Amino acid sequence: MTTDITLPDHPIFATIAHAAHELKVEAYVIGGFVRDLVLKRPSKDIDVVCIGSGIDLAHAVSKQLPHTPKVVVFKNFGTAMLRTEDGWEVEFVGARKESYSSHSRKPEVEQGTLEDDLARRDFTINALGISLNEETYGQVIDRFEGLKDIRRKNIKTPLAPGITFSDDPLRMMRAIRFASQLNFDIDPDTFDAIGENKERIKIVSQERITDELNKIILSKTPSYGFKLLFQTGLLHLIFPKMVKLHGVETINKNSHKDNFYHTLQVLDNVAEVSDDLWLRWAAILHDIAKPETKRYNEKVGWTFHGHEDRGARQVPKIFADLRLPLNEHMKQVQKLVRLHLRPIALVKETVTDSAVRRLLFEAGDDIDLLMQLCKADITSKNNDKVKRYLQNFERVEMKLKEVEEKDSLRNFQPVITGDLIMQTFGIAPSKEVGILKNAITEAILEGEIRNEYEEAFPLLLERGRKLGLTPVAS
Structure with a gap:
């Protein structure tokens, strides 16, 4: 099947066509770019197949383009790539056919025809081509009814x-x-x-x-x-650990929800408000430890006590197993998993400012992501219940804002540092330094003192004396 589809109004296509004509080779735009053109999805990544050397065609095109962009050659794959000044990325390859062995997904490759090249594509919707040749310029080549599958x-x-x-x-x-x-x-x-x-x-x-x-x-x-x-x-x-979330167990007519499908709903809820990959991973992993923390109690039914802490401890291994980055993204996901139950505990009218301070202190700059995750975690089919929970979270956000404006606790650092403690008492790094630093932090979070040197330093001296430490003469 062939049909006409209008190529974008960009000189790169005419340049490729002209270079191919001069080299006396056939050239076709092929694959995902054509699919996206049919689907009206914007794309600047072009794959060009020629009946000949893709590397030679890439060099010929580069010479005809303004500013002669650099051609990056991948000899092992017989491909070459260049990027135009306005951000179009074009990859060139000669038509080829492939054969595979059972132990590897890397094929043996040899020169082939256009039909060979289309046949080796993964799906019919990606096995489409557009001719860049003089007599058939702009015609779509559709050997496997890819256009029909796009419509369907x-x-x-x-x-x-x-x-x-x-x-x-x-x-x-x-x-x-x-x-x-x-x-x-x-x-x-x-x-x-x-x-x-x-x-x-x-x-x-x-x-x-x-x-x-x-x-x-x-x-x-x-x-x-x-x-x-x-x-x-x-x-x-x-990802077998995620599969373990699947299923419902019933005892004495009491059933827990299917945590696999609950997780997917939370993931979709997050996807509606954020494109952040790591927030989406936090949604996937927020209940990951529920299977091993599941217990049944005659009085309260099903419980999953501690699943947030246990899940957070599992995040580094999950990231390592999946070859996800073991960097600040992993730590962020770990933090969100560990804290995902905390905001709902702040709903009560009697909640103290110190509890709010602690959450702000622990969440830091991730507090907004945490609140997005918590809202997404509401998956009840009872609309009244959902509405009530969302109103509760609005109250929590108001409390967080009030305390944040008053105390500026997001990512706060106590004025009393470990270095200052060691200088004050003339001691080396030791457990006493940690004890004193934690004591000052706790006092600030409890609202006993403000995070100011004039209030914190006298408390440091007092707590130091209780540990038997004497300030050195200044």
């Missing part, structure tokens, strides 16, 4: 799905990622083949799996992608 919102492999997924198992993750990003269905045969080949995901590096997982998490309704991962069995292999 259907993810389908060009060739037999079992072969496609066995050859490159990462394509199973990509199928679910595209379904989640585009809100498409997965073709029944393609869906079944994911389940049948799920064990092949084990040959894919964790980094590549997590990259696709993060893209699912960042989609508009991430729960859709997670449900597909669960239904195909992939989630059981790539």
Whole structure:
């Protein structure tokens, strides 16, 4: 099937066409750029396939562009890339065909035809091309009815799905990622083949799996992608700890909620208000320790005491296992998981300023993210209950604002530092330094003193004497 689709009004396309004509090679825009053009999704990433050397074509195009952009060559892959001055990124490759061995998703590659190159694409919606050749310029090449699948919102492999997924198992993750990003269905045969080949995901590096997982998490309704991962069995292999949240247990007609689907609802709620990947990860992990903290009590029913602290302690290992960064992002997620129950405890009219100060002190600059997570954690189907909880959180936010304006406790640092303590008493680093520093911090948080030197230093001297320390002469 061929049809005409208007290429964007940008000189890069005419430049590529002219360079290909001079080199006497055929050239086509192919893949995701064409798909996004049909879907009217903005994109500046262009893949160009030529029947010949993609590297030679890249150099020829560069010479014809203003400012002659640098060509980055990847010899091992036979590809080259350049970036135009206004931010268009173009990758060039020669048409090729591939063959795979059972133990690797890296193919043996050889030169091929345009049909070979289209057939090796992961899905029909990505197996589209637009001609840049003189006689057929602008025509869409659609050998596998990709346009039809775009109209049907259907993810389908060009060739037999079992072969496609066995050859490159990462394509199973990509199928679910595209379904989640585009809100498409997965073709029944393609869906079944994911389940049948799920064990092949084990040959894919964790980094590549997590990259696709993060893209699912960042989609508009991430729960859709997670449900597909669960239904195909992939989630059981790539994130078994999350699967343990699934299920409902009933004792004496008392049931707890399904924490897997609750987590997905929290994730979707967060996605409605924030594109922050790490806040979304906090939503995924906020109840991760509920399975091992679950208990049944005849008087109160199901409890999950301490799941927030236990979950926070598990965050570093989960991040390490998934090859997520073990940096400030991990620490932020860990903090949000640990604190996610705290704001609701501040709802009572009798709550003290010191309790509010402590939350501000512990949450620091993440207090706004914490409140977003807490609001997202309200997943009741009872609208009156949801409304009541949200009103409660509004009261909490007012209390937080009042105390913050009065005490400026967000990321506050006590005026009494460890260095000052050691200088004052002429001591080396020791447990006494920590005891005194904590005593001053506690006094500030309890409202006994203000975080000012004139009030804090006399208290330091008093607490130091109780520990048997004597100030050195100044």
